[in-house]
Amino acid sequence: MQESSATIGRDLGRIFQAFSVMPLLSLPVTLVWHELYAVPALLVSAVLPLGIGTALTRRFAGAAEPGKLHGMMIAASGWFLVAIFGALPFLLVAWTQRFALFGAPLLSETTAAHLSALNAVFESLSGFTGTGLTMSVNESELPHVLQWWRSFIEWIGGVGVIVLTTAILARPGSGSLTLYESEARSEKIHPSIVSTVRTIWWIFLLFTVFSILVLWLAGMPMWDAINHAMTGLATGGFSITDGSIATYDSPLIDFALLPIMVLGSIAFPVHYLVLRGDLSQLYEDLQTRWVFGFFGLLSAFLVAIIYSQGVYQSTETVTFLGTTLTGNAAALFQSVRYGVFQFVSAASCTGFQTANSLGTQWSMAAQVTVAIGMVVGAAAGSTVGGIKLVRLATLTKGTAYRIRNVFLPQTAVTHFDLGNRKLDDQEAAREFEEAAIITFLWFIFLAVGAFVLMLTVDSSFTLPNVLFEIASAQGNVGLSAGITGPEMPTPAKVTFLFNMWIGRLEIIPVLVLLRGLLYREGVFQ
Amino acid sequence: MSLRNWPVIRQFREFGGDDSIVDALIVVGLALVAAGATLGRHPAILGAAALYVVAVATYPVYRWVRRP
Secondary structure (H helix, E strand, O other), X not given: OHHHHHHHHHHHHHXXXXXOHHHHHOHHHXXXXXXXXXXXXXXXXXXXXXXXXXXXXXXXXXXXXXXXXXXXXXXXXXXXXXXXXXXXXXXXXXXXXXXXXXXXXXXXXXXXXXXXXXXXXXXXHHHHOOOOOOOOOOHHHOOHHHHHHHHHHHHHHHHOHHHHHHHHHOOOOOOHHHHHHHOOOOOOOOOOHHHHHHHHHXXXXXXXXXXXXXXXXXXXXXXXXHHHHHHHHOOOOOOOOOOXXXXXXXXXXXXXXXXXXXXXXXXXXXXXXXHOOXXXXXXXXXXXXXXXXXXXXXXXXXXXHHHHOOOOOXXXXXXXXXXXXXXXXXXXXXXXXXXXXXXXXXXXXXXXOOOOOOOOOOOHHHHHHHHHHHHHOOOOOOOOOOOOHHHHHHHHHHHHHHHXXXXXXXXXXXXXXXXXXXXXXXXXXXXXXXXXXXXXXXXXXHHHHHHHHHHHOOOOOOHHHHHHHHHHHHOOOOOOOOOOOOOOOHHHHHHHHHHHHHHXXXXXXXXXXXXXXXXXXXXXX | OOHHHOHHHHHHHHHOOOOHHHHHHHHHHHHHHHHHHHHOOOXXXXXXXXXXXXXXXXXXXXXHHOOO
């Protein structure tokens, strides 16, 4: 066990060292926006993890390379600890403003929420897990450096702090493959895991720049475009405006964000192959096919619901690309605009909001459709949360396979088709079991979280509200029924922290970590 | 010494992928973002940005056409 602690300690140290670069990279924002009072806060946020990380790596320099168990424990503990360090800029900038240090401006009510360490950790973990639930009531009141920090941690968290660490700090054969797998991405692009994660970052950087320019061309100011491109592609959903994307009230911006969220929902190995000219992957890859099918069908269903229920019948005129629509055409246009956006936002686990009426005018059927998107998510190997479509595909096809086999003679030779793979009975059972376990655990923790919330939040919130909010947290989505906020009771905040954490890591690594800790303390023998 | 062997560019390339056109697209895109941030919505930058978006979006098709 001591050897394991050394390995985990050394690799956590490397992660902290990598993290310490992030506040330093944020320093130019203080210069551009004349917020130099935030420089000491960023420097402290960099020096502290760097010091601890260096101490750990030196102390455990000779530790053994990590195995699969270590990889899971490092992923789970690393994610949480990095989120704690990530809370430092929120906390320190808020306290700098509180005491008016270094010429800081007056503390706004929104920034004041981050004087609480728990709120700051909540914001940070929400960012690193790509959730997007927030303690910031009016995001536009935040200092630019904190707006940037929120977007930056979502961007980094989108592909993974651990992927970043393996990309920068790993050496060939250093066990980075194990770390990479435990972070819920098992599809590889290159034989070398180090080159794989570097390629993933390369693709991510290209798509980010592309997304920034798409949003800028659609009419967003450049600062807004930079932030929303980062959080949209990372399917995180933090916004720098008070009303999320609804603030712009622009159909063109809504439509421009759709491909960005979809890009974040497709597995990175597929992006790599498509960028190399293998366009057939867009329909040959099982997950990608299911992403397009799932998004298309459920979006159309949602549009049909909100149009048939006349949610936007009162829309008098809409102008889009110089064309003015009136009457039924305007209502249909608005239904398509809001319905497709909200479904893609939910299923990609982004959590951007354009329909302010989602929680008030939309029927329960429409809200349940959005919730299905949040729970299922999109492709494994992308930046999304949720159960993932590949598991839904496995469970659906696996159930049909089991039933079909009942009608066949016992001597019949069968195989289970999953995408391009033909699995024998044993392999099929393993795939089916894995999907079933994750799905089962997902719903167990959803129920536990909902139960705790029911006991702690204001009684005016109904069970559907609570289920929606906890599914949003655990699916790392960020759409809110209005429960999340700085006034939320502490047990509810802790519950959300736990659900966001397990949701990002797909539960198993967190359970392995908790079992390891309990075992070490002699609680679990 | 060739430009692609300069230390900074070499590090940039080593960190990145195995496609020099993608490398170039990233650099040009970052330059356009910087230009847009400093100069605003100048028609020339808007035009270049629109061209850039089309170039990135059609790049996979270009690679597909050139496949052996």
